[in-house]
Amino acid sequence: MNLRQAAEMALEALEDIFGKEKKDVGAINALRQALTPEVTPEVPCKTDPRAPHGFDRNASHSADRYVCECEGWEPPRRQWVGLTDEEVKYLTSHFDWRAPKEQFVSVIEAKLKEKNGG
Numbered sequence: 001m002n003l004r005q006a007a008e009m010a011l012e013a014l015e016d017i018f019g020k021e022k023k024d025v026g027a028i029n030a031l032r033q034a035l036t037p038e039v040t041p042e043v044p045c046k047t048d049p050r051a052p053h054g055f056d057r058n059a060s061h062s063a064d065r066y067v068c069e070c071e072g073w074e075p076p077r078r079q080w081v082g083l084t085d086e087e088v089k090y091l092t093s094h095f096d097w098r099a100p101k102e103q104f105v106s107v108i109e110a111k112l113k114e115k116n117g118g
Contacts, residue, residue, distance in 0.1 A: 007031055046070040081115045083108070 011031040018025050045053060051070040059067035083091070091111065095104050 004035070007035055011035060046073060048075055050075060078116070081112075083111065083115075087111065 011028065014025065014028050014031070018028065045051070045068050051073050054069045056067045056069045056071070059071070091104075091107060095107065
């Protein structure tokens with residue numbers, strides 16, 4: 001006999017004593033709730049393959065619902081890569097300062113995009 005079968009027997013015995021329609025007996029209510037199959041709501045999960053998936057017990061208990069580990073998960077952010085001192089020296093020494101300043105900003109922007117994968 002497993003635990004579920006024992007709980008079903010206990011519920012049946014209590015319902016025989018108090019009646020099947022009895023609603024205010026705590027033990028009957030607890031057994032009915034424990035034996036009722038839990039319906040897990042459809043929870044949209046993150047589609048990122050790096051996201052963790054599985055039952056988050058602590059969050060589920062406090063939220064009183066199924067919570068997947070991917071809720072609240074954000075992909076790790078890449079480390080920003082700036083210009084090295086050598087790159088700054090190179091860019092400033094090879095720039096034609098008679099050109100519009102916006103051009104210099106564009107050159108710096110292009111270099112940073114190149115270094116940061118964007």
